[in-house]
Amino acid sequence: MDWINAILQGVLVGGLFALFAAGLSLIFGVMRLVNLAHGDLIVLGAFLALAVVTGLGLHPLLSLLIVAPVMFALGYGLQRAILNRTLGKDLLPPLVVTFGLSIIIQNALLEVFSADTQRLQAGPMETASLQMGAISIGAFPLLTFIVAVAVIGGMELFMRRTALGRVFRATSDKAEIVPLMGVNPKQVFAIAMGVSLVICAIAGVLLGVRTNFSPGAGPARLLFAFEAVIIGGLGSLWGTLAGGVILGVSQAIGAKINPGFQILAGHIVFLAVLVVRPQGLFPRTRDK
Amino acid sequence: MSAAEPMAETGARPVLATRGLEAFYGDFQALFGIDFDLAEGETVAIIGANGAGKTTFLRAVCGVLATAPGAVTLFGEQTAGKPAHEVVRMGVAMTPEGRQLFPSLTVEENLKMGALADPAAASGGWVEAARAKLGLAQPAPAPADTAAPRWDLDGVYDLFPILRERRDHPGTALSGGQQQMVAIGRSLMSNPRILLCDEISLGLAPTIIKDIYAAMPEIRARGAAIVVVEQDIQQALAVADRFYCFQEGRVSLTGRPGEASLDDIAAAYFGA
Ligand SMILES: Nc1ncnc2c1ncn2[C@@H]1O[C@H](COP(=O)(O)OP(=O)(O)OP(=O)(O)O)[C@@H](O)[C@H]1O
Numbered sequence: 001m002d003w004i005n006a007i008l009q010g011v012l013v014g015g016l017f018a019l020f021a022a023g024l025s026l027i028f029g030v031m032r033l034v035n036l037a038h039g040d041l042i043v044l045g046a047f048l049a050l051a052v053v054t055g056l057g058l059h060p061l062l063s064l065l066i067v068a069p070v071m072f073a074l075g076y077g078l079q080r081a082i083l084n085r086t087l088g089k090d091l092l093p094p095l096v097v098t099f100g101l102s103i104i105i106q107n108a109l110l111e112v113f114s115a116d117t118q119r120l121q122a123g124p125m126e127t128a129s130l131q132m133g134a135i136s137i138g139a140f141p142l143l144t145f146i147v148a149v150a151v152i153g154g155m156e157l158f159m160r161r162t163a164l165g166r167v168f169r170a171t172s173d174k175a176e177i178v179p180l181m182g183v184n185p186k187q188v189f190a191i192a193m194g195v196s197l198v199i200c201a202i203a204g205v206l207l208g209v210r211t212n213f214s215p216g217a218g219p220a221r222l223l224f225a226f227e228a229v230i231i232g233g234l235g236s237l238w239g240t241l242a243g244g245v246i247l248g249v250s251q252a253i254g255a256k257i258n259p260g261f262q263i264l265a266g267h268i269v270f271l272a273v274l275v276v277r278p279q280g281l282f283p284r285t286r287d288k
Numbered sequence: 289m290s291a292a293e294p295m296a297e298t299g300a301r302p303v304l305a306t307r308g309l310e311a312f313y314g315d316f317q318a319l320f321g322i323d324f325d326l327a328e329g330e331t332v333a334i335i336g337a338n339g340a341g342k343t344t345f346l347r348a349v350c351g352v353l354a355t356a357p358g359a360v361t362l363f364g365e366q367t368a369g370k371p372a373h374e375v376v377r378m379g380v381a382m383t384p385e386g387r388q389l390f391p392s393l394t395v396e397e398n399l400k401m402g403a404l405a406d407p408a409a410a411s412g413g414w415v416e417a418a419r420a421k422l423g424l425a426q427p428a429p430a431p432a433d434t435a436a437p438r439w440d441l442d443g444v445y446d447l448f449p450i451l452r453e454r455r456d457h458p459g460t461a462l463s464g465g466q467q468q469m470v471a472i473g474r475s476l477m478s479n480p481r482i483l484l485c486d487e488i489s490l491g492l493a494p495t496i497i498k499d500i501y502a503a504m505p506e507i508r509a510r511g512a513a514i515v516v517v518e519q520d521i522q523q524a525l526a527v528a529d530r531f532y533c534f535q536e537g538r539v540s541l542t543g544r545p546g547e548a549s550l551d552d553i554a555a556a557y558f559g560a
């Protein structure tokens with residue numbers, strides 16, 4: 001039973017990893033930009049929520065009503081003002097710039113919030129749990145997982161069913177042809193970055209309620225996001241969810257064997273997938 | 289022949305004019321002072337050997353390549369400094385070399401992408417156009433003076449019936465000829481006043497080429513002026529009112545298909 005419990009926890013936390021990964025994978029898909037600041041942007045989302053929660057006394061989940069639009073605007077502006085200038089044939093400039101951005105965000109957070117670890121207080125839902133025989137499921141981890149599935153399902157619908165989603169897919173295919181359709185690709189990139197940062201905001205709030213966070217917590221989230229994306233296969237959102245779940249379960253099993261193995265087990269499974277199936281387990285299939 | 293002459297004959301207004309158009313790829317100069325005119329409703333062919341600069345010319349016209357002030361005038365307005373997505377929304381559509389369909393989009397989705405550049409629907413930008421397609425906003429009404437029916441999905445499907453059958457297939461799962469039909473249909477969806485076609489017959493069987501060129505009269509009838517770029521001289525001269533022959537980035541010959549002798553054209557094409 002212990003094992004089943006552990007694996008179940010792993011599945012649920014996998015939803016959070018998938019959320020980390022979804023925004024990263026969206027940005028890589030639409031503009032071939034590897035955003036090394038992605039983890040720090042998630043942590044920034046958590047700190048913005050902290051500021052709103054302490055400032056206005058809102059519940060962390062409700063703080064998203066403010067944090068999500070702010071993050072969208074931030075992403076949009078960041079892309080238009082800085083990142084669009086780095087895009088071109090050379091993959092290096094965006095790497096360098098987002099790496100710099102990562103350091104800037106970490107230092108800014110240190111400056112404003114100090115190095116203390118923080119927590120978003122969500123009240124009774126943090127400790128509530130559903131008991132089913134010997135299996136107990138935490139209400140909040142379950143909520144996290146449901147939110148992850150909803151966000152990823154929503155993104156999938158958005159990409160398939162809306163005109164803007166179609167423009168995203170077309171830009172992902174051939175950004176250089178999109179202007180011939182009267183569409184400004186830089187505008188598409190900016191909207192995509194805005195959407196990615198909204199997902200960062202959601203992930204940041206869920207992260208902040210779940211565990212302690214501090215200004216330096218970003219790079220580890222980036223690593224988990226990368227691992228989930230690569231395990232799942234690029235370009236497939238449901239694959240990303242599967243990648244997150246596999247990573248979560250691997251970590252849970254590792255931790256069960258020996259608490260020190262938790263992170264290592266995730267890395268090992270990630271490497272194994274990379275060796276056996278470099279394209280990931282569920283790479284994008286073009287025809288539906 | 290003087291550049292203004294054909295328009296004087298037909299009395300039609302010029303929709304596109306280039307004067308001394310130059311184009312560069314970095315330090316490499318690909319076009320050296322092209323003078324070109326296209327009148328409303330006219331079909332003009334550009335012929336020329338590999339590397340003559342035909343594709344470069346079309347790219348410069350629709351703003352993909354930067355041009356000098358005064359070099360390109362569309363509908364009486366200079367395009368210098370405008371990015372491609374704005375030039376295209378003035379009413380120019382490009383069917384690019386190699387078709388360039390979006391592989392993750394179905395045939396119908398590819399066609400819908402073209403509609404985003406419709407000057408009537410996109411007056412407020414492509415976001416409004418997208419909203420219009422979603423039914424969230426009223427598309428701007430078509431100008432009252434357009435007598436010809438506007439292009440829409442049904443219009444394109446009537447023009448190329450096979451596409452209606454294949455509408456839900458990925459664009460790139462089709463045969464070469466059908467893909468070319470999607471590429472042309474995608475251009476038509478913006479209801480362009482100028483249609484630029486870059487080597488639409490390349491790599492296709494003669495019967496398929498015939499099918500595709502059979503669509504030209506209907507496209508013209510709905511009010512588009514057409515520029516066809518072809519390496520196949522016969523095909524190009526058969527549909528064109530006038531032709532330009534390019535050689536190494538310059539116009540080496542221009543005239544009406546009946547007027548120039550094949551020897552002259554061969555000399556202008558290959559360089560004598
Ligand atoms: N992206 C590019 N970068 C550098 N040079 C280019 C580029 N595209 C074309 N050129 C050069 O510009 C010149 C004109 O090329 P262009 O593609 O316009 O010719 P074309 O007439 O369309 O030829 P084709 O019939 O083969 O399509 C050629 O010398 C070509 O090598």
Ligand SMILES: [Mg+2]
Binds near residue numbers: 342343344385486
């Ligand atoms: Mg060419």
